[in-house]
Amino acid sequence: MRERLTTAFIAITLLLLVGAGLIRSHASDSAVRAHEAADVAATAEAMGAVISDAVAAGGVLDRELLRPFLTPRSRIVIKREDSTRVVLTGADFDPGAPADQLASAVILGDGEEVELTNVHDQTLEGVWGDRFEVLAVFGLLAILAGVTGYLVARSLSAPFRQLAVAAAALGRGRFDLDLPRGGVPEARAIALALASSATQMRERMEREREFGQHASHVLRTPLTSLRFRLEEIIEDPTLSGEARDATIGCLRAVGRLDQVAGELVELGGRGVLLAGAALPLRDLATQVAQRWADVLDLDHRSLSAAVEGDIELRFTPGPVEQVLDLLLEDVLQHDTGAVRLVFEGAASRLQIDVSCVDANGTRRAPARAAEERIQVVLDSLGGRLERPADGSALRLHLPRR
Template sequence: MRERLTIAFVALTVVVLLVAGLVRAFTLRDLIEERESASLERTAQLIAVSVGSAERDGDPVTTAFLEPMAAERTSVTVERAGLPPVTAMGAGYDVAQEAADTVGRETMGQTMVTVRQSGTVIQDILGRNVGALAALLLMLLLFAGAVGFMLAGYLSRPFVALAESAEALGRGRFDLELPKSSIPEAAAIATSLLASSVRLEDSIKRDRAFFHHASHVLRTPLTGMRLELEELSMRTELSDDVRRTASRCVGEVQRLDGVVDDLLEFARGRSLVAGAEISLAALGSRIAQHWRDRLPENIEVRAYVDGGGDARLTPGPVEQLLDHVLADVTATAAGPVSLRFAGQPEHVRIRIEGGRPRSGTKPQERAGADSAKAMVEALGGRLSGEVLSEAGVEILLPRR
């Protein structure tokens, strides 16, 4: 996203600079033409004064007289009443291209002086100015690219963080680290993600509460009914038909109890977030790398998969749970930390040993344990032990 925003900024800058450069080039040509025209008119005025002085002194006005006044790539023409025009040309003046000349005229009495300047003079001046203008535009373009790169980073940063939070939510994590941004769109997306996270977490908690409740309210009456029917089928004072019917009912109750078990087992075995499952081996490697990045370099982190590495489970809840444990380890541990993962048919076992405690550690500093225990219970698992104890922490989680 940052690269695309930078390209957009640079492209917009190029368009603006090109339009501004074209407008400036046309304006510059008009300014140069006006300046050169005014200069030629002043030159014509000076030549007219010189011609008037020569006539009063009785000196002839000839081509030789005008040649010193004709600059490079210009021509001077003096026209007087009753006399043929006199013309002098400077070096480099081309009569064949006089249609593009810049002209300056001055009339004094019966004398009109015309000064023509070749169009190549304006082209040369314009070329030098356009070159300087192009260099300036290139510098502005480079500056705009640098500014655009920084602005693109500023604008894309909250959206990159939102994408990471959305990916974490897709893995089943609900403790999203949402960016605080003044960009309305980013703030709206963050609000939506937070609301989705709360709703999903609440839905999962309600589902688990429903499973426990359903198991209790269905199995208890079925068990009572089965016991009553079994007792009824064994009563000798009843007829054979009644006892056979009671026996059949016992079988039907047992079959219904099996159906309830299958339904509850299917509900427990459903993936927490469909399509987000990864293997236990991959999850263990990811968590170990995360712990290595978060813990000080002097604390070694070892990770082991003791079995069932191909077991698949939703990574988000495990990552979120172990982040609470990591908070305690970061605050208290001073020795090596080991993480052991083992996949079992219905559960995943995780054992964490935090090594020796850091000197001066207080019990109240280990606040992550309560949060971890509450989360384990919400997920239907069990947590026992303490990070800094010899046995460490053992966590049992259902494979959801």
């Protein structure tokens, strides 16, 4: 976008320069011709007055009398009464361009006529000037137009580049979008649409999580009560053998039903949020680790990562990136030492251990982590945060989606 806008600025500037030059050339040509015509008429009148005075004083109308009025681009023609002609031609006079000739004639008292013709001076139309100078000016203006166009294009395209990053983040399952708040109306409209989509997706995920929790409560609570009741019946000493066997069968069926209900609830949370954006755990861990390794390297700190469990299991990267960004930003600002990430994938969840490594090689949980903010995000995602008793790491639990 920036390249096209910059090229457009240069092209428009050059076209405007050429158009202005052509208009100026046409106007200048008309003005020059008008001045030349007036000058020829004035010269012809002055020449007629001089000739009349010279003839009245006894002079002869010949070449020598008219030669002072001859210029390199003019021609003087004397037409006598006997139809003879005397012609004086300047060195640069071009008789082959009638359209560029400006003529004026005077009639003398004795019937003779003197005609003065000048050829239009093309050099007076040189609005473009020297070719080298024109090219230099055009080049300079093209550079200025390019710089201006680049700055304007950069300003105009910045919101759209930010929107592209936000759209990619939303496609990866992130809802904390960095959207432009100003810029052109079109960019604001797209930003509002992306914000609305992120809100709808987050609300949908929260509803599905709440539904799973509610379904688990509704299904498993009565089954638990029924199992306790059946266990009480089995312990009744007065119960007959056949009734005891039937009760035991019912208890087993309730156990199987409780297991199926748990599997169904768990299965509802296993699906990834955005199937097209899901990545294998090994790729997700590599991307996150590499990005933050580059950031920590600027602070002269290192980051290492390990992947355990099912490394081919696919997870939506957005939620993982969002939580780790919050945590690692805080670690970068308020903690020291190298950083260690351990990813462990399971069928329905992802566990991430984050620890800092001191100079002596001791691993410990980050001393200060943005736990409140992280917990808010984890709650919305259906995850949780914990600190193991040994204090060696800060443990994040995220659902698969």
